Amino acid sequence: MTPELILVAHGTRNPLGLATITEIASAVAGHVGTVRTAFVDVLGPNPREVLENTANSVVVVPAFLASGYHVNADLPARVAESGHTDVTITPALGPDPILAEIMRGRLAEAGWTPGDPVVMAAAGSSDPAARAELVHAAELLAELVGEVHLGFVATGAPGVADVVARVNDPRRRVFIASYLLAPGVFHTKLGHCGAHAVTEPLGAHPDLVALLAHRFTAPVGIR
Template identity: 60%
Template sequence: MSAPSLVLVAHGTRSTRGVDMVAALADEVSSAVGTTRVAFVDVLGPSPAEVLRDLDGPAVVVPAFLASGYHVHTDVPREVADSGHPDVRVTAALGPDPVLARVLRQRLREAGWRPGDAVVLAAAGSSDPRALADVRRGAALLAELVEDRVHIGYVATAQPRVPDVVRRLRAGGRRRVFVASYLLADGLFHRRLGDAGADGVAQPLGVHPDLVRLLVDRYRGSAQSTHEGRVSGAASAVRRDRRRVLPVR
């Protein structure tokens, strides 16, 4: 019995570099688990439904989002349903997770951050309160590692905006302020952070060995349950997982 195909679902970006980063991440994951396809819920294609229609055999969809908002709660389940694929599992989104906090700390260090420097976690933002709660949890996980409060700023949706948070910290006496980019890949949102007035901006999470392992773990946990579900009744297993879908934007 063949292993399920992995479908890595990302937001989408017009940035060639961002698309290349997502493709490189999928390549690293495929070296560990086999067939890995990439789909996007916005900006460009292919969509998850298009990818799933092209697959034979079971599939595991991994939402590569760092917080659970509209795209994870609504877009991904709708795309799975629209595909008509009879055997799909959807895993939890990537974040928040302690693994991501460790990668964020490394990216901050690479950008020149030192203990004692203020940290702003820059997230895309969402109108979904569940996604904002996930961002707060991500900030709390990072705060444990940097041993200081991590302030939150948003790039697109929700308040406060990143530049406002940076200004407030400087007005409060923080000499050095660094931005931790809580984004998966390069793109318009990340480039906006360069104008936030910080002393340094960390790179997006990108292709990192720990992130690759997190994706592989998400897949393997669901792939194992997919196999067990087929033995005991594949149709009911798919219905249960659709009710459990965990989202993020």
């Protein structure tokens, strides 16, 4: 029997952010069939609620850029609470060279040129393993664009604004590469960090959609 597919995102009250998640899920569904959406925070339905109404086997793909608390603890807890016993949870999306390529494209759209320093802005995490993944993501981007510094917009130090201030130089333009999935409070904050320009979030980029679709069709479970 074909498994049911659930895309799990963080959740946001920002209309543009919610529309982006809806757009991503719809685009992924164009590749793999029906995709249901659940959220681990802010709004519902949460994964437990979706799974309680699901009898088939399930593949759950967390649309997160690193494996922090929501992926490692919150999501498995909601799955356990549902009582569903045939659920495969795939790893988080990042780090991945595909995401670095998308960021490079977003930088070009924002006017970045070789030689301009980049601050990769991530939400951040208190989980050491997740922070290591974010460091790796910044290294992947640096392989493509050169000088990259990592900053956090929500959890952990250094903050994005502090990193921008540190690398700022009147002779060079500093660009922020948004390592965020969708518009929302975190992305809005980046516009006030003193950089020359801020890229758009990763959003419903075709390559990100393809990455998600591959996770659904060739799942490697972590549970």
